[in-house]
Amino acid sequence: MKPWEANIRKVVPYVPGDQPKGSHLVKLNTNENPYPPTPGVSAALKEMDYDLFRKYPDPASSVLVDALSEYYKVDRDEIFVGVGSDDVIAMAFMTFFNSDKPVLFPDISYSFYPVWAELFGVPYEKPALDENFKIVKEEYYRENGGIIFPNPNAPTGLYMPLSEVEDIVSHNQDSVVIVDEAYIDFGGTSALKLTRKYENLLVVQTFSKSRSMAGMRIGYAIGNPALIRALNDVKYSYNSYTMNMPSQILGAKAVEDRAYFQDTVEKIIHTREQAKLRLHELGFTFPESMANFIFASHETARAKDIYEALRQNSIFVRYFNQPRIDNYLRITIGTDEEMEALYCFLKEYL
Amino acid sequence: MKPWEANIRKVVPYVPGDQPKGSHLVKLNTNENPYPPTPGVSAALKEMDYDLFRKYPDPASSVLVDALSEYYKVDRDEIFVGVGSDDVIAMAFMTFFNSDKPVLFPDISYSFYPVWAELFGVPYEKPALDENFKIVKEEYYRENGGIIFPNPNAPTGLYMPLSEVEDIVSHNQDSVVIVDEAYIDFGGTSALKLTRKYENLLVVQTFSKSRSMAGMRIGYAIGNPALIRALNDVKYSYNSYTMNMPSQILGAKAVEDRAYFQDTVEKIIHTREQAKLRLHELGFTFPESMANFIFASHETARAKDIYEALRQNSIFVRYFNQPRIDNYLRITIGTDEEMEALYCFLKEYL
Known part of the structure; x- marks a missing residue:
């Protein structure tokens, strides 16, 4: 190690999340809004x-x-x-x-x-x-x-x-x-x-x-x-x-266009409530979400396996390999179409 | 002082610089470029x-x-x-x-x-x-x-x-x-x-x-x-x-348009070299500038007085009330028109 290197701040190296590129993917991994700004x-x-x-x-x-x-x-x-x-x-x-x-x-x-x-x-x-x-x-x-x-x-x-x-x-x-x-x-x-x-x-x-x-x-x-x-x-x-x-x-x-904002938020809430029903039917359980994502665990399939299977099919959700939550997936609420793609794959897979 | 206030970080309060608004002013105080981006x-x-x-x-x-x-x-x-x-x-x-x-x-x-x-x-x-x-x-x-x-x-x-x-x-x-x-x-x-x-x-x-x-x-x-x-x-x-x-x-x-960039920089350098001659004629001295500003001191007039007189006439330059440099003005190189307005006022004033 060179002397100047000894003075470099020690930090925990960051592992970047998936930033998949391409047009045919379903990106439900970073809690972004599926609708454009106002x-x-x-x-x-x-x-x-x-x-x-x-x-x-x-x-x-x-x-x-x-x-x-x-x-x-x-x-x-x-x-x-x-x-x-x-x-x-x-x-x-x-x-x-x-x-x-x-x-x-x-x-x-x-x-x-x-x-x-x-x-x-x-x-x-x-x-x-x-x-x-x-x-x-x-x-x-x-x-x-x-x-x-x-x-x-x-x-x-x-x-x-x-x-x-x-x-x-x-x-x-x-x-x-x-x-x-x-x-x-x-x-x-x-x-x-x-x-x-x-x-x-x-x-x-x-x-x-x-x-x-x-x-x-x-x-x-x-x-x-x-x-x-x-x-x-x-x-x-x-x-x-x-x-x-x-x-x-x-x-x-x-922040000026209240109506558009309200409308977008309501669409996401509606899709989320649908998602709760559909994911439940597929055998998932989850805490009651009031956010634009659902934190779900499956009754039989391992979260990590589902995560990887989804990934191979260009559907991206978030998986945390951490104590207490390593059998959960965080699924962002996308458009109805994106969610259908998710359910459709899960139905086949599970 | 409330207990939560005791934990607030102590800092030296910031004094914001002049951010004058209006269309008829000459803003030579923050070393901005007078020409638009490419x-x-x-x-x-x-x-x-x-x-x-x-x-x-x-x-x-x-x-x-x-x-x-x-x-x-x-x-x-x-x-x-x-x-x-x-x-x-x-x-x-x-x-x-x-x-x-x-x-x-x-x-x-x-x-x-x-x-x-x-x-x-x-x-x-x-x-x-x-x-x-x-x-x-x-x-x-x-x-x-x-x-x-x-x-x-x-x-x-x-x-x-x-x-x-x-x-x-x-x-x-x-x-x-x-x-x-x-x-x-x-x-x-x-x-x-x-x-x-x-x-x-x-x-x-x-x-x-x-x-x-x-x-x-x-x-x-x-x-x-x-x-x-x-x-x-x-x-x-x-x-x-x-x-x-x-x-x-x-x-x-x-960064893609090299020609425009080069042209803009050359215009500023040209205006700066003119400014050196004009300011010198007006009785200013300054270190040899290779930047887009000139750090000038007048042979008789006090920098602070000039600064304030300019300000009252909507011409903004920078003055530092600090040891060693409290008789200097930092004058950003503007367009030729802006600089003419500066020389014109200074000629009257000095």
Whole structure:
């Protein structure tokens, strides 16, 4: 090893997920939305003036913050935006979790939480989900340096009623509590309305799922102005310009068309409810999903075998080779046609 | 202070720069390119399929890496891309500067270097520029945990000949040496050609200046595959998706049209050389700039007064209220028309 190599940061190498290419495949592995963004996004893209690109983007992303403020009926100073909810949550770890006490998040949850904790030197504990994959709220009634959990949880899809979310927040008013609502629009009730009641509550959402904009990298957090100011102070202290101009402009457009958004979400919910019936008929069981995916286990066939068989037939779902969940498949809800292709193959295979 | 507030990270609050709005102003304060991106960018923007946005972007930014590989005649595994060179350099600090020895960078230089060093807990020393603002290469012949400097330097505009850059690199083969070439295309010779000779050399460039794409947030680093692999390992370990789809697609287009790029750069160089004559006639002195800005001091008038007078007349330049440079203005090279407006006002004012 050369001397300069000795100073390289040690990290766990990343194993990229399947990013299959081609037109005849059914891609149900990354929880993307099967429908395009709103027509307003298409129109704004066509009208976009490329000459603007020569200038730095607005560091405050004002046009996007304005649109979110209008949509959610919150003030501008209650909104923080970032380059995807990954950026927003990483920034929140960095900003709020500077304590010697452990941050708490579920043992089965979003895989980046422990990564960010380690990156920023934050101690953490992972209270276990119960045997039905439910978050046990009482596990979060202990001393901590902060709390984060997704609702609905990933990769289980299980939704926690707002009253239980509030129980966790109200028991932890000395810590910042973050509810990661990447999948909330698919039938859940957001904790947004609680942010004015609890000044330590931060709600994070994303444009990547319900708003069909994963490719644009847009996430946001809503909370009381003291939290938002702290996030912006940390962000601006080391990088002034992160969200590019197209994301700001097209992101703003994406939240304007409520009817299209509602319609798309309803189609996905409808397809998901159908999927529950069809997968059940095929011998699958799963926690009750309120997300745009179903986390399913088969009564006889091994998840890994099904995953590989599907893969060989150009149908991609997600498989996690991890304790407790290594016999489950996470199946994204696609179009009705894509789901038919899945059922059709499974019927043959099983 | 509430308990949750006690855990908020302490940072130096950011003071946003002037982002003046309006059509009748002359904006010479952020080193943006006065000319639009290449026509290929305009065409690709018009053809862009908004339906693609629903999918996650390629985490490897392959289309952009391919275009850079073709342009610079280096291999794909010698290229790292990030969300602006700020993202690339912050990632490089995080990846390469894990040492107890101090990282070295000039006392007058890019203001984010000490910020990133503090963010990642990296010790640093700032060797002083000489009385003519030159980097003294011998100051970098001492024990260190890494070296970074811009060439040309900012905000001075001074260029260090490649032979001196090589002297610094060859004296420091036990550290990673980063040359930040944000302004190299305006007349300097890049250290790119040295990256195959010195495996510890990383060259960072950006689309924000010479390529007229500040609004898209694209930066890149070129170096030997071991350095690039380390950067990618660190990046992927905590965030898979950072550069959005439009930046990947339009960034690739931006590097294809060499003739337009060359033409734009030459126009800016020509305007800069004119500016040197005109500013000199007006009583200004300045280090010899090889960038798209001039760092000028007036023989009688105070920089701060000139800055404020210009501002009141909708002409924006940059003023740094810092030791050693508080009697200088950093004036971005705009179009000939914009520069005429500047000279015209200054002639009246002085």
